[in-house]
Amino acid sequence: MAADTHAHEHPGAISPAKRLKMNRVGLWLFLLSETFLFGGILVSRFYLWGATRPELNQNLGLAVTLILLISSYFMYRAETAIKHDDRGDFLRSISVTIILGILFVAGVVGLEWQEAPIKPFTGGEFGIYGDIFFFMTGMHAFHVVTGVILLMIVAYRGYKGHLSSENFWPAEAAAIYWHFVDVVWVFFFPALYLMGSVVGPGH
């Protein structure tokens, strides 16, 4: 193709090393932006709940948190593997990450949303406690789901043999994003499950 031959030849074309650097900065800027989103959500939680929290299923909360933390380990493993051209380990580890990510969403959306007093789902009449819980877990789960989709795409690229120690940026990007979503939960979990005194039906 004519377009191919003169790609990277026009004046001012960018070297692959610089491209990688710029990709990293771009992604980190995007995550900085996302930090403000989740920061705003946390602010809303403290503004409306103050030093209180609803009664939630502690075991379930702890379980999903552990699942997500462990998934971050496997994501790190997958990223390192592809940087060392170990495609087998990459595919295994990223598959585990994807499965753990899906388990997390199933735990939060599938189980917790059926129990917690959330109006649209259980008809819960527990006002702002259900609403904020639904909003925080919902916004986070949405990001986990997009992360899982991203991981699936990257896994597919790796499966096709498009990724290697030369071309690992997609895997690295997905990993950074995944860790970010994980870190967000590290702040959300205590804000939802641990901080403040319990109020709610029965209290």
Next chain:
Amino acid sequence: MNRIVRILLGFIVGFVAGIAVLVAVRVLLGLTPMPATLAPVLFSGIGFAILGLLYGFEPSLGLTRGFIGMAIAMIVGVVAVTHFRRAMGLDPAYALEPAWTMAAVLGPIGFMLGVGAVTDWLKWIFGIHTPDQHGPPEGKPAWTRYFGFDQNHKVIGIQYTVTGIVLMGLAGIFALIFRSELAIPGIQFLALDMFNSLVGLHGIVMIAAILLGIGGFANYLVPLMIGASDMAFPRLNGFAFWIAVPSALLIVAALFFGGWDTGWTGYAPLSVRGAMGVNFFMIGVFFFGFSSILGSMNLITTTLYMRAPGMGLFRMPIYVWAVLATALIQLTGTQFIGLSFLMVVLERLFDLGFFNPAEGGNVILFQHLFWFYSHPAVYIFILPGLGIVSELLPVFARKPLFGYKWIALSSMAIALMGFLVWAHHMFAAGMEEALRVPFMYSTMLVAVPTGVKFFSWLGTMWRGKLSFPTPMLFVLASIAVFLIGGLTGPPLATVPTDLFLHDSYFVVGHFHATMFGGFVFPFFAALYFWYPKITGRMYNERLGQIHFALQTAGFYIMSLTMARTGLLGMRRRIADYDPDLGIQNLHIIMTVAGFVIFFGVLVGVYNLIVSARKGEVAAANPWGSRSPEWQIPSPAPEHNYEEPFEVVGEPYDYGLPGSVYVDMHPSGSKTAASPAH
């Protein structure tokens, strides 16, 4: 086939298709095939007929495919939600608000698929090679690249700017309509909710236009000024522009869904209770936020990594500093308006209670979230404009920019301090009392870096050799008008006076002066200044002066009258007023002045359109600028600089003998050009 025939055919086929689509959708929804009234039939028919007409005119326009994608996605949304509700046993299955909210969410996605903004990414997933695009699309007329997805920053810059001007005109018309209603007391021709919707639309569409205008110049100029061949992420750049188009459409479409009563600020609880136009407005703004966030991410990366050799941060053109500061606010702050609007939409759809005290919510939370973005947003509007003023003044004063470093840092200081003053919009809102005084002081403090800029402008002009072509006239007007905005700010920032002035026309006068001084005048200054760069031709100087005179005179009269009417008791966003207030004549003056401004802008737009074809061919560097973009042919080549230039001196040393800013041929070809002996 003859183009005329194709257009006619497109129109007819589109009309029939529009009616067919309507019938099909109604059948899918389980309704009678034909609606009871004729209006929906005509609406759908004419809508699709226009698409057909566009398609017949030029089949390869990305824009048309975007519209078609948007229409399909919206229909899918309505049908899917209705079937979902039927399956869940909800009554009624076809409920207006959930169905059309889903349509509003899916619409922009369909548009982006249709326009081709995500094609390369989808191909990438499947490992299909996607080369960077160079030059106009193959096998299509060159002008079509402006109406479709394109990766070149100069094309995208023009797309942004032109879309911005179109929206500005639209928002101006909205204003003239409700301004005419206000000219005399009593209700003349506007229903009350229509009046409210028009006020809100004027505000938010103008804001969209401003953001697009800023994006336009930032995209066009930043790579040229720093010596880059393009932006850091060209595909993302195209995406960031095109997502703004369906967003703007959604905002305007709110008018057809009952409008909304809250004004551009969307305060709860009124926005939670009002007509469903609120959803269209808020979802439109939400998607528009993607444009701001992704665009600024691109600009920051470009500025940090793609500067020419020798261009340290303090040798960048001052405009690039302004854009950098602006981009930092946009990148982070935008999330907050998105968040507050998202919460309102969720509260409406799922009957939640974030802002409802009866359920333990709090209305003040909305205002905190909203203003945490929307105050910094006012600095988004003005910082690039003030940057343009600082950029152009030295050129027309033939003197170095006074205090370059201070100006650069003052932009950063304004950007950061802008995040610490938001609650000055809430003094009268029942906010936590302890916050009032701290926010009063922090607000006053922002005046300091703003004052730095004024001193620098005065210092730059002092004993300069001033000349006054149209861009300079607009620059001077920017300074003068922005001064009114700045002086009306402190009375609003002072709690005791604000309790009297809040929500009055004084506030309206204040922010119009800041926006005109900080954006509208500098925007036109920039348009006239870089017009020869962009088109290769000169605008008409006489028409430029007429535009200037009408806009400046009209604006002075309008904003000062606004402030005065406010002091006399006129409330903002109210369709009527008491004739006994003694403000009848002031209202007539404001209305006339509004029309004068609009007419002035029309003259300007006419000038720009006509001169693009008939204007004199411009000299290579008509203003004697030292900036690198003026050292290459106009319009600039596809990839800007044949050979990277090198920065060897200070950017604004106008008038200093022997000083050089850029060496255009650092590899030595310059010696070849100079006489050999």
